[in-house]
Amino acid sequence: MKIIKKNAFYAQSGGVTSVINASACGVIQSARKNKKYINRLYAGQNGILGALNQELIDTSYESDVEINNLKYTPGGIFGSCRYKLEDYRKNESDYDKLLKVFMAHNIGYFFYNGGGDSQDTTSKISKYCIKKGYDIKCIGIPKTVDNDLPLIDCSPGFGSVGKYTAISTLEAGLDVASMCETSTKVFILEVMGRHAGWIAASSALASSSRKKPPHIILFPEVAFNEKSFLNNVKQNIEKYGYCVVVASEGTKNKKGKFLSDSGSVDAFGHAQLGGVAPYLAGLIKSKNGFKCHWAVADYLQRSARHIASKTDVEQAYKLGSYAVDLAVSGKNGVMTSIKRISDKPYKWKLITVPLNKVANVEKKMPKNYISSDGYHITSSCRKYLEPLILGEDYPKYKKGIPSYSIFKNKKVKKIKI
């Protein structure tokens, strides 16, 4: 049977991670190995917008060395976007545009690397193309630091944020422990997690004992109780001399209102942007009088490739390369995924799950992963989290800073459509 060579399209979507480029590396390297099927691999500039606006990057101009270094480079090398496609039954114009671009550039493979929304997009595009009789294999590649994707052992990007969070908690904990006799008694670290507390939970890997930091973890899944929290802080200070709190940005009160929306006002009279950590510091200071320090990690946590989890990097890479293998073998409408085989040693295998089962489902922390007092994790949770931060995979350094990839990102000539 004669193989009809086609071009492939790959794009990155949503908030980036320190290992989304490792998935890109997997896709590109596997596409280069599958030259029998794939002619050129185009990347969308700024996610799906690249396809919609025909801003296509021809990855064949990048050297093998630079492609390999993608594995060590944080951020999204081709740019990402936050853009949600409407249902094509409601608004077909975007789909119509995409199809024309795919046809004009002979795209036969579509790879979309993102979270729940992106899997939804991939699913819709796959269905639309089938409906229109256009032959394209659409494969989703998972990614999200929030770890809230269903049907996968863990979301690529999460293990590295978890490692960053555990190490930061350990290190800042040693700092405040040194200072607490005459200075700071409380340190608060704010981490990402609007609806799910996975990142905050991973801080618990800093120590196996609740006597050591983090003493208190705040999850979006547990309603914040001011009195109990303040008591808990005080007790930790009485017992250990200090208290380290790790707070999810999405920590809410009983009424479901974010603490960060609880009345902090900036110098311009507007509600403060983000900031559950300064809120808690203000609370502790005004109610208990303890000296507090606080940090907000924000983008630092999800771009900290310098301390990425080797396990996470490997999974991200393989989920990308597997997607290409599946597509060239004719698979369509699935997301590459990870199934855990054992905890210790951590063993896992690549599987596929149907896109429509992933889209728009959010995996929160299970109840049996949060300790009965609501302020820490259980041993089941620890068993789940521990393998995800294993291993270091350092980038190369030049003049004291990591040598991250710089791409030419040469554009494909636009075709009039």
Added chain:
Amino acid sequence: MKIIKKNAFYAQSGGVTSVINASACGVIQSARKNKKYINRLYAGQNGILGALNQELIDTSYESDVEINNLKYTPGGIFGSCRYKLEDYRKNESDYDKLLKVFMAHNIGYFFYNGGGDSQDTTSKISKYCIKKGYDIKCIGIPKTVDNDLPLIDCSPGFGSVGKYTAISTLEAGLDVASMCETSTKVFILEVMGRHAGWIAASSALASSSRKKPPHIILFPEVAFNEKSFLNNVKQNIEKYGYCVVVASEGTKNKKGKFLSDSGSVDAFGHAQLGGVAPYLAGLIKSKNGFKCHWAVADYLQRSARHIASKTDVEQAYKLGSYAVDLAVSGKNGVMTSIKRISDKPYKWKLITVPLNKVANVEKKMPKNYISSDGYHITSSCRKYLEPLILGEDYPKYKKGIPSYSIFKNKKVKKIKI
């Protein structure tokens, strides 16, 4: 000549760093090599308070392996303190106590590891003991992330914060560059530096071009001009699609008022604790409407041993071990210091400086280190900073997190005095 063996006292003071324990390691290993002179090395629990309250830790109970691992451990292993000794001509009681403790425990060597205030303390103790005819060698060991000590090429602890800041700026910069098309346009990183902008300056090592992050650096040495700043942010976004700002916590307006005190109010009606980053984000959002993200590194930056500068670790270690060598050879009243011999390759040597010339002098950024527009560094500054972040010196890892030292910290029996 018969050598009279004495005990030694070492303590850590002020805000800790990721390499102050490397200095402790140098002191302890050198003391163990100098058994001819030094019997036992006692460490003060929580700095000078340990001597005042006779809370002495006998370091001889710690194994050689654990001592060596101190080189890789952030925080202050014996605890630190913020405590300023008054002039003994005004209040002699603390000095009287110290002398009694020294005599009771046969202390003949005093090593104090800290910033400007601590060098002042060491100087005062040295003078007081001379006055009282008590034979003790007092040597200061420098330390401060702020890099504001005079008569030394750089302060130990600074190179590692500089490396952390440059890498964080690089990594978060790649993140926001990926997101800027449809989401965040401005990222602000707040770093330490109340009076001197050294840490913020080090972010410039993320790139050799002003076209790349950090686009704007705010120094305490340069009065903040709102209009010019907002224009600058806008121009960067117009040119590059996004803008990364690194702000010193001590950024002030023309009247010398900290921006972080400029009216942010927490939910309890109190002035916001810290936070120049959220202030700037509020300003940009309200005046220009750009979407901002911000991070406050706080303790994370000065405890990030996982990404310490090898150059910094080596200097911290040698400044500690040199102090012991000096003391046993009879030197008194000096601080160990570093003199730069060449920039490229970076060559330096150990020297000593008189304690009283270090105390209470603050080294700010020289004018020729700040670019003429006030928002970046000059090539002279780059030449000065570059070698300080060179080299990586990773700790060992176990289960995905660094194996930092845990000490027994066994106390010496108190003697009634």
